[in-house]
Amino acid sequence: MPDPRFLHRLADLPAAAWDALHDGRNPFVTHAFLAGLEDHGCLRPEWGWRPRHFTLWEGDRLVGAIPGYLKDNSHGEFVFDHAWANAYARHGLDYFPKWLGAVPYSPVTGPRLLARDAAGRVALAATLRAEVERMGWSSAHVNFHARDDDPAFGPDWMLREDIQFQWHNPGPWATFADFLGAMDHKHRKNIRQERAKLARSGITYRVVHGDEACEDDLLAMHGFYLQTFAEYGNAPAMTLPFLRHLAATMPRQLVIFLAEQEGQPIAGALCLRGADTLYGRYWGGATLPGLHFETCYYQGIEYCLREGVARFEPGAQGEHKLARGFLPTVVRSRHWVAEPAFAEALADWCASERADVARYAQALDAHSPFKAGNPA
Numbered sequence: 001m002p003d004p005r006f007l008h009r010l011a012d013l014p015a016a017a018w019d020a021l022h023d024g025r026n027p028f029v030t031h032a033f034l035a036g037l038e039d040h041g042c043l044r045p046e047w048g049w050r051p052r053h054f055t056l057w058e059g060d061r062l063v064g065a066i067p068g069y070l071k072d073n074s075h076g077e078f079v080f081d082h083a084w085a086n087a088y089a090r091h092g093l094d095y096f097p098k099w100l101g102a103v104p105y106s107p108v109t110g111p112r113l114l115a116r117d118a119a120g121r122v123a124l125a126a127t128l129r130a131e132v133e134r135m136g137w138s139s140a141h142v143n144f145h146a147r148d149d150d151p152a153f154g155p156d157w158m159l160r161e162d163i164q165f166q167w168h169n170p171g172p173w174a175t176f177a178d179f180l181g182a183m184d185h186k187h188r189k190n191i192r193q194e195r196a197k198l199a200r201s202g203i204t205y206r207v208v209h210g211d212e213a214c215e216d217d218l219l220a221m222h223g224f225y226l227q228t229f230a231e232y233g234n235a236p237a238m239t240l241p242f243l244r245h246l247a248a249t250m251p252r253q254l255v256i257f258l259a260e261q262e263g264q265p266i267a268g269a270l271c272l273r274g275a276d277t278l279y280g281r282y283w284g285g286a287t288l289p290g291l292h293f294e295t296c297y298y299q300g301i302e303y304c305l306r307e308g309v310a311r312f313e314p315g316a317q318g319e320h321k322l323a324r325g326f327l328p329t330v331v332r333s334r335h336w337v338a339e340p341a342f343a344e345a346l347a348d349w350c351a352s353e354r355a356d357v358a359r360y361a362q363a364l365d366a367h368s369p370f371k372a373g374n375p376a
Helices: 015-019 031-039 082-090 118-135 147-152 176-181 185-200 215-232 240-249 291-307 319-324 340-365
Strands: 003-007 049-051 053-058 061-066 068-071 098-101 139-143 158-168 203-209 254-261 264-273 277-285 311-313 327-337
Touching: 003 118, 015 031, 015 061, 031 240, 053 118, 061 118, 082 340, 098 118, 118 139, 118 147, 118 327, 147 327, 158 291, 158 319, 158 340, 176 185, 176 291, 185 291, 185 319, 203 291, 215 240, 215 254, 215 264, 215 277, 254 291, 264 291, 277 291, 291 311, 291 319, 327 340
Parallel strands: 098 139, 277 311
Antiparallel strands: 003 053, 049 068, 053 061, 068 098, 139 327, 158 311, 158 327, 203 254, 254 264, 264 277
């Protein structure tokens, strides 16, 4: 049987050993991204994030891993379990610490059970459950896992589902005009008017990858990010050294869209690029009509069409994305709870939630901006 271990620091593990467990298509599970969060001040114990990466070993060889954290709160997860924690507290039980398998602050779907084959993924899920129970933690959670991970989870892992709005190219679109041509008249007209109004304001765009971004570009993007978090009264997790780290270690996967007026950047969106998907992460900038939509959505769609990228995930929530070509997509998470009575009640709760999500998705489908019969 493989030997289980919780790692407190990913930098203690050679990058090659970790990255041999995945296919490299998703940037968020790479050693460079996850270790960079730890090494450059993005994860702090006082914010409730303590690295506890779950690993399986055969002798000195790493054979399986899940990026993981011991959590003292539910912040920054995007799969909300505050009600679960409150129910535990009302019954005099401790919900925290809990173990979370996820990418911090990143509601992006991707592989979570990193192993070379299906048997390895089954071993990861089963052994993790046993180790979390042995440690006396209340629960284990694996957020935004890929559908391919589903068969690895046993029946005691509860399934939760939610909706995100994502763009995908069904194949025939080569240009933005092709994309608009698939929409009904109302939505096509609205997008054209939004873009034209912003263009008349003299806004232009510059798209830079990590290896093309100068220090001023990185400073501008980080400043926009800080501005957004200040406006919402939240603590910013991404540090400037981490952004520099991404530019240096993931030079073609980091993509920044900079809006400029009279040669000066006024807004920006930070994305990461995978093998077939663009992931929108952070935005900030001036308040101008249409600036957010252009910077965060339309520029990303144009990039995908130009670069042959099939999918664009712009982030969590936001029904306003539907009118701009981002269709409802089901995202998934798995949850194991140690306390039997709570596990039974929560299983029923999850089943009811999935039914609600299915009805919501069906209702959204009726408001698709695309013409009937379009492959989108």
